[in-house]
Amino acid sequence: MENIVSPKHLTQLSDSWVLWFEVSNQYLVISKSLKELVDIFLDSENEDDFHSQLRSSSDLSKHDSHTYYTEISELLRTVNRSPENELPKTSNLPHSEETDFKATYGFGNISIAVNYGSLAIQNLIHPQWAHATVLDGEIPSIVFDVLQKDHHLYLFRNQTYIGHYAVTDYHLLQGQFALQLINSLYNKSESDWIATFHASTVCNDKEAIMIIGDSGNGKSTLAAVLMANGLDVLADDFSPLSAKNQELYRFPSGISVKEGAFSTLKPMFQDFDQFPIYTSSSKPVIIKYIPPMADFAEAPSHFPCQKIVMVNYDANAVSEMKAIKLEQVLETLIPESWLSPLTSNSRLFLDWIKEVSCYELTYSDNGIAVSQFKKLFDS
Structure with missing residues (x-):
């Protein structure tokens, strides 16, 4: 044909x-x-x-x-059409320059400086990393520039052009920045990742469980609740899967929680009132970022993951966890995630995903949700 x-x-x-x-x-x-x-x-x-x-x-x-x-x-x-990639002329690229909006973040012995072209650009990225801010001191390991020219946002790493994105597609910039950040933290390149999932991931000292769900279904709030009850949040909203070992890696951002969950989470975190308040870049809602409890420099960086839980918070529902078919999970997981275009990585993804056990958690009671997750870790 x-x-x-x-x-x-x-x-x-x-x-x-x-x-x-x-x-x-x-x-x-x-x-x-x-x-x-x-x-x-x-x-x-x-x-x-x-x-x-x-x-x-x-x-x-x-x-x-x-x-x-x-x-x-x-x-x-x-499905046989190639994606269209608009490549800018080199002469049209904005030039890197010192700005009034600069932050340096520390992750163990790695420091990363980011020059933001404006306050609006800074607000797209900085809030989830504010907890990792350090004072300018030593020369940073990596320097990113995030600049705007005309109607596009441009990303540079150590003055090397990475990509550009329409201002209206700022979420693509956020995703690419996150990918470049984990490359910097783990000394990897894009080809080293099978996928970066739009999912939160929690772990104990042996394995990880990935949490997926439509936006607003409570996966980040649940991750924060689980962290307050003794589990470790490996990643929030961005869970990278390595091609080398097919394990999920730590992404040390803050955990994004919406205003509706503040009253629930406040008793669980002593400094909750001191966490800054922001307006979400995607919706007109108030959010806070809860810093991860684990120290990036000392905590294990990756774990195997063979369980995925699709969550849905419903205040009127009876809380229950049940096994579901993988097909149900893929309907949410694939469209929401970045999946490597490499043939070898695609094969690794399919080999990994078919061995994963899938569950659905509908919950109205945080205590039951916590007990169900701990039971799942023990199974």
Whole structure:
């Protein structure tokens, strides 16, 4: 088929298949029955051949066959389109310069300085790292510049251009900055990561459990509650998975909690009232960042993760934890995360994810949620 390429990787789950397409770095989760139709489509020379093969195994009308053919064709063409990358001319790049908005952050023996082009740009990144601020002193290990020119935000690392993003897509800048930060902390490059998941992760001294959920479902608040009850927050909202060992790594940002959770969390953290108040960059809501309790320089940096919990806070629900199918988790996990475009890393992701056990926690009672997580760590 013209412009249509078969998936590079295929992995069978319990009731479905996951297909990965290299050119677009897209994953499709499809049913077994649709997988059979896709196989016939890819094996067919044209629509008549497709219809003929279907008729040999099922009593399907020409009209229905045409509908299947058209829909599968459009689906596969979509996942075989290369993403468009706008590359700026070097002459159009803004020049790095000292600004009035500069901060230096300390992580053990690594110090990272960031020059922000304006207060508005600083407010996109600084709040979640404010707890790690140190006084200017020694020459920083790494220097980032985050600048604006016209309607784009530009990111530089040690004066090397990293990328640029429309001001309206500032979340892409935030994600790339986070990726460059963990590269700096662990002396790695983008190719060393299988994925960075939009998920919070908690751990004990042996393993990690990843927490996922739609925005507003309480995953960061739950992570803070679990930390107050003796667990370690390995990462909040940004959980990086290494290609070397397929383990999740520590991301030492503050834990973002919304105003609605302040009254719940205040009794759990002695200095809660002293934590600065910010306005979220994505929504007009008040938030605070709770500093991680673990010392980045001394705490273990990575743990294996073989359990994912999808959480949903519902004040009127009966709290319960139950096992769910991986397919349900992938519907949330894949669209919300950055997944490496490298063929080898995609294979590692599929090999890792199919061994993960998945659960759903609906909760209204924090005490029950804590006990369920501790029970899950012990299982």
